[in-house]
Amino acid sequence: MRSPELFALRDRVALVTGGGRGLGRFIAEGLAEAGAHVFVASRKLARCEAAAEAIRAAGGRATPLQADVADPDQARALVDRVAASEGRLDILVNNAALAWAAPLLDYPLEGWDRVFALNVRAMFVLSQQAARHMRDAGGGSIVQISSLSARFGASDEEQPVVAYMASKGAVEALTRDLAVKLAPDGIRVNAIAPGPFDTDMLDHIKADPEALARHDRQVPLGRPGSADDIKGAALFLASPASSFVTGTVLTVDGGISAVYPVRKLPIDPPT
Numbered sequence: 001m002r003s004p005e006l007f008a009l010r011d012r013v014a015l016v017t018g019g020g021r022g023l024g025r026f027i028a029e030g031l032a033e034a035g036a037h038v039f040v041a042s043r044k045l046a047r048c049e050a051a052a053e054a055i056r057a058a059g060g061r062a063t064p065l066q067a068d069v070a071d072p073d074q075a076r077a078l079v080d081r082v083a084a085s086e087g088r089l090d091i092l093v094n095n096a097a098l099a100w101a102a103p104l105l106d107y108p109l110e111g112w113d114r115v116f117a118l119n120v121r122a123m124f125v126l127s128q129q130a131a132r133h134m135r136d137a138g139g140g141s142i143v144q145i146s147s148l149s150a151r152f153g154a155s156d157e158e159q160p161v162v163a164y165m166a167s168k169g170a171v172e173a174l175t176r177d178l179a180v181k182l183a184p185d186g187i188r189v190n191a192i193a194p195g196p197f198d199t200d201m202l203d204h205i206k207a208d209p210e211a212l213a214r215h216d217r218q219v220p221l222g223r224p225g226s227a228d229d230i231k232g233a234a235l236f237l238a239s240p241a242s243s244f245v246t247g248t249v250l251t252v253d254g255g256i257s258a259v260y261p262v263r264k265l266p267i268d269p270p271t
Contacts, residue, residue, distance in 0.1 A: 195253025
């Protein structure tokens with residue numbers, strides 16, 4: 001297979017959760033640009049419609065769908081709807097996530113349960129249901145969105161989101177186990193751990209040139225990630241280019257995790 005074909009997604013069908021904004025929207029756009037028909041899903045249909053319209057305006061194929069994937073019934077129905085619509089599901093990107101902020105000693109169980117319901121349980125349910133369709137079709141690719149928060153601790157002043165950080169650790173463990181269990185069915189399971197990206201996460205400092213410069217100096221490459229940076233990583237893991245890659249977590253952070261002592265930056269915004 002020639003190199004351009006390794007990254008081609010013509011006639012492939014992809015589902016991206018949390019695809020209406022931020023990293024999810026960037027990923028949806030990237031998969032569509034490679035030729036996939038992308039189903040963009042989230043709780044807020046208007047955002048998905050806007051993302052799908054932008055993809056179609058650029059010449060791609062996209063369909064917006066509304067679903068609260070924290071509800072297992074809605075998650076399963078979403079996967080089945082996509083597979084039934086196109087007769088197949090080749091790519092699942094589990095991007096939808098939630099962060100609940102509170103100091104550790106006051107952290108409510110309600111927050112913990114809601115975070116894990118979306119960030120971990122929904123990811124498992126979606127992956128399980130997608131794998132049933134992918135197995136019958138001979139294989140597929142599942143891409144989970146993790147975070148650098150899976151690997152480091154932080155003070156309450158820096159990141160008061162203990163459930164989010166624990167959930168992202170669970171995402172990486174789940175990724176590895178699913179990869180082994182689904183390998184015999186030709187289904188690859190990988191994850192991406194993003195660092196700081198130019199999304200609404202940075203809106204609070206973009207108006208302050210000095211604050212933005214301080215932020216960027218903490219990244220060895222000297223800038224936040226762009227849409228193209230996450231598109232490239234997701235396309236690699238979704239496409240035949242990574243056909244011998246499974247059970248791995250691809251870090252896309254501008255070099256932050258290579259620095260000692262660890263530089264702590266804000267987490268990616270949940271979608």
